[in-house]
Structures are given as C-alpha cells and as structure tokens.
Amino acid sequence: MSEPENTGSGEGTGKRRIIVVDDEPFVLKVLARQLSLLGYEVHTFERAQDAISMLDTGGPGAHVVFTDLQMPEMDGVEFVRRLAGARYEGHLVLVSGEDPRILRSAERLARAHGLNVLGALPKPATREQLKDHLSRAEGAREARGSEAGPKYPLDDLVSAIRTGQLVNYYQPQVSLATGAVAGVEALVRWRHPRDGIVSAGEFIGLVEQHGLVDEFVREVLPSALSEIAGLQLPGDELRLSVNLSMDNLNALDFPDFVAASAANAGFPLSRLSMEITERRLVGDQLSSLDILTRLKLKRIGLAIDDFGTGHASLAQLRDFQYDEIKIDCSFIHGSYADESLDAIVRASLSLAKQLKMTTVAEGVENANDWHHMRELACDRAQGYFIGRPMAVEELPRWRNEWASRFRQL
Missing domain, CATH: 3.20.20.450 (EAL domain)
Known part of the structure; x- marks a missing residue:
C-alpha cells in the first residue's frame, strides 16, 4: 500500500481529519489544498483500495471522506459499498464530473447503505461548496453530541x-x-x-x-x-x-x-x-x-x-x-x-x-x-x-x- 500524503500537520493538532480519494493527481492536489486551507488535516489517495486498507488496518480514521466515482480498479460505487462494509461512521461527500443524474443515483445508493452522506458535488468543487458541506458535518456532530439520540420508553x-x-x-x-x-x-x-x-x-x-x-x-x-x-x-x-x-x-x-x-x-x-x-x-x-x-x-x-x-x-x-x-x-x-x-x-x-x-x-x-x-x-x-x-x-x-x-x- 502506498503511503498517503498528509497535507495537514499530523496527529495531535486538534484538526478534523479528511480523506480524499481521486485518481487524477492534479484534481487531488487542488481539492486537498482547498480543504487544508479550511483548517482540516487531509490525507489523499489515488487508489480507493489504499484508503480502504488504511481504514481496515486501524490507521487514522476520517471525519469526512471525499471520493470520486470514476476511478480504475475500484470505482466509487464499489468504494461506497466497501465503506459501508467497514462500518464507516463518518461523513461522505461524492465529487465527480459525471452526469448529475448518475451522481444523484450514487448518493441515494450511499444513503441506502446507511452512510452519512453530506451530498454530492460536481467537479470542480468550489471552496464555498466545500465549506457549506463541511459545515453540515460539524452541525450534525454537534447535534449528536448535544442530543445523544434520546431513546424514550x-x-x-x-x-x-x-x-x-x-x-x-x-x-x-x-x-x-x-x-x-x-x-x-x-x-x-x-x-x-x-x-x-x-x-x-x-x-x-x-x-x-x-x-x-x-x-x-x-x-x-x-x-x-x-x-x-x-x-x-x-x-x-x-x-x-x-x-x-x-x-x-x-x-x-x-x-x-x-x-x-x-x-x-x-x-x-x-x-x-x-x-x-x-x-x-x-x-x-x-x-x-x-x-x-x-x-x-x-x-x-x-x-x-x-x-x-x-x-x-x-x-x-x-x-x-x-x-x-x-x-x-x-x-x-x-x-x-x-x-x-x-x-x-x-x-x-x-x-x-x-x-x-x-x-x-x-x-x-x-x-x-x-x-x-x-x-x-x-x-x-x-x-x-x-x-x-x-x-x-x-x-x-x-x-x-x-x-x-x-x-x-
């Protein structure tokens, strides 16, 4: 497995961690830089299998995963299925240049798998779009922390x-x-x-x-x-x-x-x-x-x-x-x-x-x-x-x- 690139400042910084998966190196770097400028610790992967392997082996977890859909070896749909199988509990954002209808279908599929989907973004995603989706993740985390999902008898x-x-x-x-x-x-x-x-x-x-x-x-x-x-x-x-x-x-x-x-x-x-x-x-x-x-x-x-x-x-x-x-x-x-x-x-x-x-x-x-x-x-x-x-x-x-x-x- 190739070692993930870490564009953040590492463990112990208090930053929230993001995993980005995209087989296009230039797109991967641009997205990682935008996210790091927003204050996140970013780990990037060109192969979806490497991201899965890191999660499976107990490596650094992720609060949010950004993934492309059209990738060789393991495409985004299979990656989503594998995330669900790994019981990934963080949030997921789909980022793709595919037809919006395909993007919506993939989003519905991810939700059906029980994943916490923040949404889907077309390529190239703007900084404001990223900021908006990440703010939803923070809001959901705060809601879970404050409510703790009360179970009423x-x-x-x-x-x-x-x-x-x-x-x-x-x-x-x-x-x-x-x-x-x-x-x-x-x-x-x-x-x-x-x-x-x-x-x-x-x-x-x-x-x-x-x-x-x-x-x-x-x-x-x-x-x-x-x-x-x-x-x-x-x-x-x-x-x-x-x-x-x-x-x-x-x-x-x-x-x-x-x-x-x-x-x-x-x-x-x-x-x-x-x-x-x-x-x-x-x-x-x-x-x-x-x-x-x-x-x-x-x-x-x-x-x-x-x-x-x-x-x-x-x-x-x-x-x-x-x-x-x-x-x-x-x-x-x-x-x-x-x-x-x-x-x-x-x-x-x-x-x-x-x-x-x-x-x-x-x-x-x-x-x-x-x-x-x-x-x-x-x-x-x-x-x-x-x-x-x-x-x-x-x-x-x-x-x-x-x-x-x-x-x-």
Whole structure:
C-alpha cells in the first residue's frame, strides 16, 4: 500500500481529519489544498483500495471522506459499498464530473447503505461548496453530541399522549403569486419535562410501531383546530392542514370525529385539509376509500403529501379525487439549477393543472427556489425560506415579518 500524503500537520493538532480519494493527481492536489486551507488535516489517495486498507488496518480514521466515482480498479460505487462494509461512521461527500443524474443515483445508493452522506458535488468543487458541506458535518456532530439520540420508553410516550404533553407547531404556507398567507400545516412536538421541545422525528417511529397513531391524532387534532380558530381574524380564510396515517384511514368513525372536533372548535370544515402521504396508502383499500369519501362529503379538503416519492402516485390520482398535490421537497429544492428536477416539477405542475388541483411546493429553502416556483406558476409554497415550524403564539409576529419580506421580494 502506498503511503498517503498528509497535507495537514499530523496527529495531535486538534484538526478534523479528511480523506480524499481521486485518481487524477492534479484534481487531488487542488481539492486537498482547498480543504487544508479550511483548517482540516487531509490525507489523499489515488487508489480507493489504499484508503480502504488504511481504514481496515486501524490507521487514522476520517471525519469526512471525499471520493470520486470514476476511478480504475475500484470505482466509487464499489468504494461506497466497501465503506459501508467497514462500518464507516463518518461523513461522505461524492465529487465527480459525471452526469448529475448518475451522481444523484450514487448518493441515494450511499444513503441506502446507511452512510452519512453530506451530498454530492460536481467537479470542480468550489471552496464555498466545500465549506457549506463541511459545515453540515460539524452541525450534525454537534447535534449528536448535544442530543445523544434520546431513546424514550413507551410508557413515557403513552403518558405524554394522555396527559397533554403533545403540542402543535405550525409551518406557514403562502401564495406564490400574492404572498398572502394561505394556511398552516400542523406538526406535532413533544413538550418533554426533561428535554424540552422534542421534534416528531424523535418519537413518531415509536408511535407507529406500537399502533398509537389513531390515539395520537385524536389527541392533537382538536387542539390544532381550536388554536387556529382562535387565531382567525374577521374575513380570514386561513386553512389548517393535518397529516393522516393508515391507522386513521382504517377507523370508520374517523370522519365523524373530525366533524365533531371542528364543530366544537368553531372551525369551518371547508378550511380543513387532510394530508395523506402516498406511500402510506396501502392496506385495507375498502376502508380507506370509505373514509376518504366521507371526508370529501363533509367538504374537508384532501391532499397527497410528498408527491412523487411513493409507488402509487398516478394510481391514487386515478382512483380518487384529491384537491391538492404537495410536491416533495426532494424535487423542489435546487430544481432551478437541475434540469432533471426541473422537468419532474414542470410535469407534476402540468398534471395537477389538468386535474384542476391546487399545487404546493414543499422545501422552498432559498430565494432561488422561491423565484423558480413563481416562474412555474405553482400556487403555494412552504419551506424554511418562508417560515420554520413555530408555536401558535409566534404566528402573528411572523405574519408581519413575512409581509415586509414579501414586499422586498
């Protein structure tokens, strides 16, 4: 095995270590120099096998690995597979001059192997791109260090559901044409007595695993209806979107529960929308169709959430009349600079228009995403560029801030 070149200052410096693998010496040197100037200790390899051998033999580990895809002997795809086999726990960045679609496929493959992928970069990668990806690695490391992945006992979660510890946060949705606030999506959080506000990603798996989804939704839906009803101003048409799961679509009394909850809160059913994630529309199709039809009869809106990520998108549009399509963030964010993503978004918007459905762009993360969705005449947008999920009392302040920002846009 050839000895790796170390462009950093060695062990004991406190610098974070990076491995770079590329069979082109000039590209390797340029990338290594950029990374070392950012303050990292860099080890370079022209052969992927040498990098694997160093990791296998207990040599210096790496916090981040940068690798090319097109390499002789062992290409980047095999290298990724070998990294997964070696149980590499650091982060991975793919850097390649290959077609962006191949790069995305390799990125998805690496994620499927369980690797911590920071992203994929075209050659030549700029210093700003490198800095952006490395900052994500630092952020992920700090999050792991501060949270340490809390594991909550089932009894604690059941108690939280039944004692009112679950609270709703709301992410705004606005009109792309006028900037008007169209509605909010309710996103559940756990107000934990020890850990503070805990996002749903930390406990929703436990809810689904133990069949608590129906009880979960029946606990949080009435409070969401009451909070948004209390927020409405005279003449307001603010809509509320709530996520559903298959467990709700198997409970035949669910439409009556929704109607009763809305009546108690004084919230018009015509301004309520139920979001169904398409990949969850499996199981008892007869019960699902029964419940969805009854929800429609009550004038409750129905939306396909995360459109394009499941296996039955067109079948669902064929079999049932939905009012709204929410195009998944994995297609929206960055589509202004990616021909493939742009084509998918345009096709989805055209399909929705022909079916007379409202379109919502999820994952609008920056001004470029925003302007691109406006150019494509998407109806509404949702994402961090507009507003993060927030407590109900924060919405009026955000609303004023958004009005000022939209005037500048």
